Amino acid sequence: MHLFRNAILFSALAAVLPMQASDKYEQVQNGIVLHTQAGQNVRVELLGDKLARVSAVPEGGRFTGGKSLVVLPQGKYSAFSTKDEGNRVVLKTPAMNVAVNYSDGQVSFYDSKGRLLLAENNGGRSFKPITVEGTKAYTVTQTWASPDDQEGLYGLGQHQANEWNYKGKNEELFQYNTKVSVPFVVSTGGYGVLWDSYSLCRFGNPDDYLQLGEAFTLYDKEGKKGNLTGTYTAKDGTTLVKQEPNIYFEHLKRGDLAHVVNLPEDFQFNGSKVVYEGEIEADATGTFDFILYYSGYQKVYIDNKLLVPERWRTAWNPNSYKFSAKLVKGKRTPVRIEWTPNGGVAYCGLRVYKPVTDDVKNQMRWWGEMQDMIDYYFIAGDNMDDVIHGYRTLTGKAQVMPRWAMGYWQSREKYNTQEEVLSTLKEYRKRQIPIDNIVIDWLHWKENSWGSHEFDRKRFPNPKQMVDDIHNMGGRVMISVWPKFYATTEHYKEFDRKGWMYKLAVKDSIRDWVGPGYLGSFYDAYSAGARKLFWSQMKDHYYPLGIDAWWMDASEPNIRDCVDIQYRKDLCTPTALGPSAKYFNAYALMNAEAIYDGQRTTTADDKRVFLLTRSGFAGQQRYSTATWSGDIATRWEDMRAQLTAGLNFAVSGIPFWTMDIGGFCVEDRYVAAQKEFYTTGTENADLKEWRELNTRWFQFGAFCPLYRAHGQWPFREIFNIAPETHPAYESMTYYTKLRYSLMPYIYSLNGMVHFNDYTMMRPLVMDFTADVRTRDVWDQFMFGPALMAAPVTEYNARKRDVCFPQGEVWYDFYTGKSITGGDMKTVDAPYSRMPLYVRGGSIVPFGPDIQWSDQKPAEEIKLYVYAGKDGKFTLYEDENNNYNYEKGAYATIDFLWNDAASTLTIGARKGKFPGMLAKRTFTIVKVDRNNPASFDTMPEGKKIEYGGKKVSVKL
Structure with missing residues (x-):
């Protein structure tokens, strides 16, 4: 029986002991409850020498007894004392002290020597009632005044804006393709904070970004007040000029999923040139923090300076990038956005935060859209590893991954036939390039049968034999399994009869991108019964084939690309636990639990589980789950962004991470260059860059926890990227062989992850914290x-x-x-x-x-x-x-x-x-x-x- 099956999660309502320690507070198991003079109720529970839970509700509120999806039961802890110090009560453990003010319930944390680690601000918490789908809760904010403005803050999951140290920065926490939000941060100051919320959250500024027209006085390119000028020049030379009060073209219209909100509908964007220009006038002097939402090619100039050099994203999967500009109150400052869309649908947006003082910016603040209460865990630690140890004490140990998972993984979008799969592995063996794993991506089923879990027998005539052949060559196989089902499949109908399907996508006739477009939706992973059924269907169809690993794609859940967050919530509500607004971010965790628990029940202890998920959440490590960084682009800036994404993800306490080496979505110029090479044998400038990009990315990838190449065409096999005589081929094979030579070292690190709560991929600041440069x-x-x-x-x-x-x-x-x-x-x-x-x-x-x-x-x-x-x-x-x-x-x-x-x-x-x-x-x-x-x-x-x-x- 494995460690986490049928675990009863920690009860939020502690049992009251028979005595009262003071008339100012109530002694409860593991801690105290205090009714503040300001009218709030604050509960502090000690869960270990270095672990504390803090919960708060407003006057009239109550501590809920619901189960945490993230934190496992910790049991009784009694190695602490309680002392009344006049204006506050102090709870002391052998390793830390926690003080709570009687007046407002402000909580402060100290190490055993009395050094302040972190303190809530006076009046730093707020509650605003919210009702969604008949469920009442609160929108909450909690602010801390960090005692050290020079500290580093890391974690928050995986984000793509190429930001590293989050001290003084802002991040919105939601799940999306390439974006994985984990509400946990680690400080160089000897502590971490786990924010136990599943809703949309914000770290830093609790407000949404402002539209340009809200933050500035706008002037068009002629100097007229009120708008910027948008000039749209189509590929055929047709020009459209519009007055734009905001640059906010970030999501598809409901009921019209071919057009983007606020963009002209009768304009052909593919191949066009778009310029937004004019002037912005600020009402304050200071540093404004901008966020750019981009697809196609975009540049941004402010005050005639190129602040955002050219960035690119594929049309169907835009990205966000952050930058700052210093502006002067009352000064009209030129702004210009140059945009070259290169897809049928186009997205662009520019929004902003106004300046705040440094003391406000350097505070740590969390905002949660829908919670029963403020609920967070404070973890003290002698170093960053010790903090992560505390995090895994709360949320569960990582598993020892199977040894073969530490080897090289070959994937592409996608192997279309059984012969393509087998011939690829045979070619690696023939060339004596080490490899362990071959991946079978989506659409291995019949076109109209997504969710059937059945191979298309015309293209994969004998799946069991295919898997056996892979095993006989020393390989393993991972297969793509989505939580998505076409409405015509028996599996969809089986879920639907139980009320376990999200129905709005079918009701709204949302068709996907396959063939003529098919109707379908996702199952409700928050239902225990639905989770069991999901695994049961996999067990019946996939598991008998001998599949070794599960690729959990689109686990955000991504029912529809590029729609606004409210519609995303609508598409996956209600959940079995309540409105999606309250459980927006934890779907991937629930989905992982379904497969982990299911396989361990099926195979007892004979075969280790391995899951690779596109999304993730706090606690997923206990389900033998790794995350990859999604459908990133094939640009140098995207490779750079994977460094900050992967390292922050590692510091978020989840040890196994990987990426699509080379990037997933490919620029047209690389596609054209590869086609030219097949025709002429010539390495043009773009192909030369493509090969160097992949070479550098392979070098980087060889030292990540998981080593894996994947992407759209051109093919990503080493021998398809470059011929044997090319330096790219030599380098990629060198690092692959080096990875295997290092296997005793790497597998030992794998063991350390489980037994010592170790982190394999380590930012320098973890091991060299005292060197402030790191x-x-x-x-x-x-x-x-x-x-x-x-x-x-x-x-x-x-x-x-x-x-x-x-x-x-x-x-x-x-x-x-x-x-x-x-x-x-x-x-x-x-x-x-x-x-x-x-x-x-x-x-x-x-x-x-x-x-x-x-x-x-x-x-x-x-x-x-x-x-x-x-x-x-x-x-x-x-x-x-x-x-x-x-x-x-x-x-x-x-x-x-x-x-x-x-x-x-x-x-x-x-x-x-x-x-x-x-x-x-x-x-x-x-x-x-x-x-x-x-x-x-x-x-x-x-x-x-x-x-x-x-x-x-x-x-």
Whole structure:
């Protein structure tokens, strides 16, 4: 029985103890309830030495007893004391103090030495009654005054505006394709906050962005007050001029899903040129924060300065980008937006926040649209890892992913036939490029049968044989399963009979993009019965084939692209738990629970679950679920955005993340370049850039938790991106083989994620918090404790600046040459290699050459020991693809490096499991300033025959 099945989630209403601790507050299990002089009720519960829950309701409100979807039951905690200090009550644990003011219920958090970590503002919470679909709740705001304006704040999930440190920034939290919102932040100040809300939320400014016409006085290009000028020039030269009071063309019209709200309907946008221009006059002096919503190609000029260089997104999947401009009160400032749409539907928007003072901007503030109460968890920690440990204590441990999931994944949109799938894997094996996993994307079913979970037998004549053939080649297979069902399928009807389908999409006749367009909708994952049925249908149709992993696409849920948020709520309401406005963000979590619980019930402990979901939420790690960054674009700026997206996602406490290497949606110029190459064999300028972009992206991807290429045409197989003689091919195969050589290291990190609540992909600020420079370093990261990756994200760049954290010795991975930390250095970044460094004191195990992850056991491991300080590493091994590790069936070997004595100690093996190697060989290579050895040169080293007993080696 697995750890989380049938868990009864934490009750929000604590049991009252028989005695009263004070006439000023009520003692309850785990804490206190206080009725403030201001009329609010505040409850503080201690859940551990470093864990506190704070809940608040207005006068007349009550603490609800509903189950948290995110936080698991924590049980009784009694290792705290309560002290009345006159104007406040203080709850003390061995690791922190929590103080609550009697007057207004303000809560403050301190470490055990009395250092203030975080404090609510006086009067910093607000409640506004809201009723949706007959359900009453509150729109709430909670504000904290952070004691350190220099702190870094990270997390909030995965967003695409290329923002890193969220201190003083704003983020709207909702789920959408490429955007995954997780209401959790971690501070460099030794704490984290988990905001337990499932509704639309905002971090930072609680208000929506203003339209330009609301924030400024507008003037058109002729100087006339009231509007900007919009000039629309069609491909045929036809011109339309409009007065625009706002630039807000961000969603499709209801009932007319071919046209965008506020745009001219009789204009052909594809291939056109659009310019919005005029002047804006601010009513205040300061920094205005803009958000640009863009599809096609867009640039933005303010005060005749190019503030947004050209950005591109495909027409059907726009993106948002944030930028700021300093404006002067009363000064008329030129503004110009240049837009080249390149799709049948076009989207554009520019909105703004007015300036606020620094003290207001640097406060931490959360806003929730629909909640029963303010409800958040405070987590204290000695460091950022300790905070994430607390987060997973609350929300559940991550699982040990199957070993094959750490290998290379090949995907494309899409393999259309059984032969395409098998021939692709065969080609990898023929070329001896390591690979573990092949992915079967959407529309493997008959065109009119989405949700049937059946292969189209004309294109996939024998799915079971196909899967068997993949397994016989040492591969695994993941298949795309959507929570979407066409109304004509038996599965839709089965859900519908139980009342478990969202019906509005069918009622409104929303047809999708397939063939003539088909009617369908999504199931209600908030219903326990619907979740069981969803897995039952998968079990009946897919599971007997031997499918290894599940690709949960569109799990936001994305019933319709590019509609406004209110319509998105309408399309998926009511849920089994209440109105979608209240449960807007947690669908992917519920969907993941359906499959995880279902498969673990089906297979007991024999086969590990692996889910890849396009959306996600706090707590998903307990369901063996990874997230990828959605249908991103194929541009250098999109590659850069994946760094901030992936690193913030990692700090959000969810360890397994990946992306479409190369990007999903492809610019027309790359498509044309590939077609030209097939015709002429010529590498034109665009194809040259396409190959370099993929090369740099592969280099980056090799050091992410999951290593996976995917996208639209051109095909994304390494051998289809470039021929064998091309440097792109050499580099991509080099990093793929390196990934497999590092498998003992990577799989050990996988074990650390579960047993130590570790984070594999680590922003520098996690390990080098004291080096304040790292707080704003977003384009480098640690992959485990040893490796520092510095991806190259600029075209034709052959050098880049690298921050070397202070107090460390660093070694160039490729040469072994040492660098003393503390400086920013410009380093070489040749086409075929990404800057990669090893931290002094690291012990890195390299395994044998393999073509898939469990092709053979690592009987010979080469241990590289990087001198410069003491170090340690633990090798973790188990059976690779079952849950026996939960019963103790695993083994570890500790490596300890004494730098002063130049001695490596290999500890006695701990634990055992079926199939464990009784003996193996370790070849030890010492790297120091005088011996700059590298992985590529593979020096001889010192061989040790190891049979499980402790041994020390002088190097």
